[in-house]
Amino acid sequence: MEGLIVDGPRRVATHDDLAGVARAALGAGHRLTGVSRLRGGSKKGVYRLIFDDDSTAIVYIWDDAEDYWSAARIDEDDAEDHANPFSHASGIDLFVAAHTRLETLGIRTPRIHSADRSRSHYPADIAVVEDVPGATLEALLQQDPDGAQVPLSRLADALGAMQRHQGPGFGKVALIDDGGISQGHSCERIVLDRALDDLAEAASRDTRIESGRDRLEDMVRGLAAAVRPRSEYGLIHGELGPDHVLVDRYGHPVLIDIEGLMFFDVEWEHAFLRLRFGEHYRWLRRSGLDEQRLAFYTLATHLSLVAGPLRLLDGDFPDRDAMMGIAEHNLQQALAFLPGPAGPPRAILGR
Structure with a gap:
C-alpha cells in the first residue's frame, strides 16, 4: 500500500491506511480522526483508532x-506448522478460533467488530476489536494491589473453567477444531x-x-523422566502474564494475545503464571497439580525465557533493556536448579 510508512525496518500504518479498514468494520457513521500505535506487541501490529x-x-x-520475531525464527517452515503446539x-486463524472457543466458555475477551482476510483494505490479515476501557492487570497490581483482588479472583x-474444559487431544485450538492431530507423543516429550x-x-x-550445560541437561532429563504419562488436556492461554489481562x-478480566490458546497440560500454564504473577499467584493457585x-515445566519455561529473548534481540526489537532483563532473570532461575552454587561467575548476556 503506497501510503505505508516504514519506521526503520518496521512498517507503521497511518490514518490513510486504516481509514478504509475502520469504515468497513464500523460503518461510515464513525469518522476516523486519529491513529496511534500501541507498544507491547511483538508478533503483530496493534493500533488504536x-x-x-x-x-x-x-x-x-x-x-x-x-512481527519482531520474523527475523528471529530459526525455521521459517515452523511458523505456519500448527501441528507443533509451540x-x-x-495469525488471524489462530485468533478467530481462540476467540470463538473462549466466547463459548463465557471467558471475556475483546469482542470482534470485523476479521478480514481479503486484504482489500490493507495488505495483510487484519481484525478490528473492542477497545476495552481500563488498565492492564499488571498496572493495577502496581498501582492498587487491593483493588486488584476482585479481578484476580475472577x-x-x-482459568478454572478453562482448565476443566477438556480437549480430545493436545494442541492449538485451531488445529483441534479442524480435526487435526498435533505432532509429538505427549506434552512432556514435546516440552523435553x-x-x-x-x-x-x-x-x-x-x-x-x-x-x-551438561548438568542442566541432566537436570532436564531427570525431571522429565519423573513425569508419569497423562491423557487429559485442559484449555490454556499459554503465555498469561498480567500484561495479557485487561480489567474492564x-x-x-479480559484476556488478550490469545493466539496461543491450546489444549495442553495445565501445569504448563501454572509454571508461567507462578513466574509472572509472583506473590499474587496465590490467587490463581490450583489444587491437584x-x-x-x-517442576519440570518450570525449568523448561526458564530456559525458553533465556533463549527466546536473546534470539529476539538479534533483530530490531526496541525495548532491549527489558528483554535483556527477562533473559538475565530466567538465566539465574535456571542455574538455581543446579545443586551447589548458582553457576559460574556473572558473564555478559548475548553474543
Missing part, C-alpha cells in the same frame, strides 16, 4: 513487517525436546549456561 464521536477501537495487523503463535474462576533445544541455544549465547470498568510435572 480514534473517531469523531470520541469512541475508539483496536486494530490487530498480522504482517511480517509488524510453533509461532500468530481470573482464577475463568523444546527445553533441550533452548538449552543448546542459550549455551551458545552465554558462558554461564555453557559452563553448566466492572472489574472483569502434578508437582513433578510442574
Whole structure:
C-alpha cells in the first residue's frame, strides 16, 4: 500500500491506511480522526483508532513487517506448522478460533467488530476489536494491589473453567477444531525436546549456561523422566502474564494475545503464571497439580525465557533493556536448579 510508512525496518500504518479498514468494520457513521500505535506487541501490529464521536477501537495487523520475531525464527517452515503446539503463535486463524472457543466458555475477551482476510483494505490479515476501557492487570497490581483482588479472583474462576474444559487431544485450538492431530507423543516429550533445544541455544549465547550445560541437561532429563504419562488436556492461554489481562470498568478480566490458546497440560500454564504473577499467584493457585510435572515445566519455561529473548534481540526489537532483563532473570532461575552454587561467575548476556 503506497501510503505505508516504514519506521526503520518496521512498517507503521497511518490514518490513510486504516481509514478504509475502520469504515468497513464500523460503518461510515464513525469518522476516523486519529491513529496511534500501541507498544507491547511483538508478533503483530496493534493500533488504536480514534473517531469523531470520541469512541475508539483496536486494530490487530498480522504482517511480517509488524512481527519482531520474523527475523528471529530459526525455521521459517515452523511458523505456519500448527501441528507443533509451540510453533509461532500468530495469525488471524489462530485468533478467530481462540476467540470463538473462549466466547463459548463465557471467558471475556475483546469482542470482534470485523476479521478480514481479503486484504482489500490493507495488505495483510487484519481484525478490528473492542477497545476495552481500563488498565492492564499488571498496572493495577502496581498501582492498587487491593483493588486488584476482585479481578484476580475472577481470573482464577475463568482459568478454572478453562482448565476443566477438556480437549480430545493436545494442541492449538485451531488445529483441534479442524480435526487435526498435533505432532509429538505427549506434552512432556514435546516440552523435553523444546527445553533441550533452548538449552543448546542459550549455551551458545552465554558462558554461564555453557559452563553448566551438561548438568542442566541432566537436570532436564531427570525431571522429565519423573513425569508419569497423562491423557487429559485442559484449555490454556499459554503465555498469561498480567500484561495479557485487561480489567474492564466492572472489574472483569479480559484476556488478550490469545493466539496461543491450546489444549495442553495445565501445569504448563501454572509454571508461567507462578513466574509472572509472583506473590499474587496465590490467587490463581490450583489444587491437584502434578508437582513433578510442574517442576519440570518450570525449568523448561526458564530456559525458553533465556533463549527466546536473546534470539529476539538479534533483530530490531526496541525495548532491549527489558528483554535483556527477562533473559538475565530466567538465566539465574535456571542455574538455581543446579545443586551447589548458582553457576559460574556473572558473564555478559548475548553474543
